[in-house]
Amino acid sequence: MHRTRRSLFYLAGYLTLTGIGLMIAPDALLKMLLSNRDYGDVFPRFTGILMVAIGVVVAQVIRHRAERLYPTTLIIRSFICVSVAGLYLYSGDPLFLAILAVVALGMVMTGLSYIADKREQRG
Numbered sequence: 168m169h170r171t172r173r174s175l176f177y178l179a180g181y182l183t184l185t186g187i188g189l190m191i192a193p194d195a196l197l198k199m200l201l202s203n204r205d206y207g208d209v210f211p212r213f214t215g216i217l218m219v220a221i222g223v224v225v226a227q228v229i230r231h232r233a234e235r236l237y238p239t240t241l242i243i244r245s246f247i248c249v250s251v252a253g254l255y256l257y258s259g260d261p262l263f264l265a266i267l268a269v270v271a272l273g274m275v276m277t278g279l280s281y282i283a284d285k286r287e288q289r290g
Contacts, residue, residue, distance in 0.1 A: 168234045168288075170280035175229050177273045178240065182222030189215025202262035237281060244274040 188196040193211035228236050247270050255263035 168232070168237065168281075168284045171234075171237050171277060171284050172229055172232060174273070174277040174280040175225060175237070175240065177276060178244075179222050179225040179229060181269055181273065182218045182225060186215040186218030186220075186222055189218065191215075197262060200262045200265045202260055204258065204260050204262070237277070241274060241278055241281065244270055244277075248274065 185196065189211045193206070193208045193215070197206060197211060225240070227233075228240070248267060251263050251267045251270065254260075255267065
């Protein structure tokens with residue numbers, strides 16, 4: 168499961184770095200992510216706190232090689248993609264397309280890696 172494990176570094180990285188960015192400079196980060204709305208600064212900072220926390224959990228999954236949790240990361244990100252697409256349709260804010268692209272890229276990387284690792288284990 169070495170490919171899948173490596174793909175999770177992308178997940179831990181964007182969660183942690185984006186979370187820190189939202190905590191420190193939410194307006195600047197939201198503009199970088201193409202947002203066309205004002206979300207204030209309290210809730211984006213809270214979202215950043217949650218993202219850092221989840222990033223740390225993913226880092227522990229990587230560190231402990233908790234392979235049984237790898238598929239869970241795919242299921243959760245599938246839910247996130249559907250939900251974020253719904254938020255885009257609801258709000259029209261391109262921020263959600265940027266988030267969708269980042270999450271979907273990581274999901275595809277992890278999914279393809281997981282399939283390749285499973286085939287290698289069987290073969």
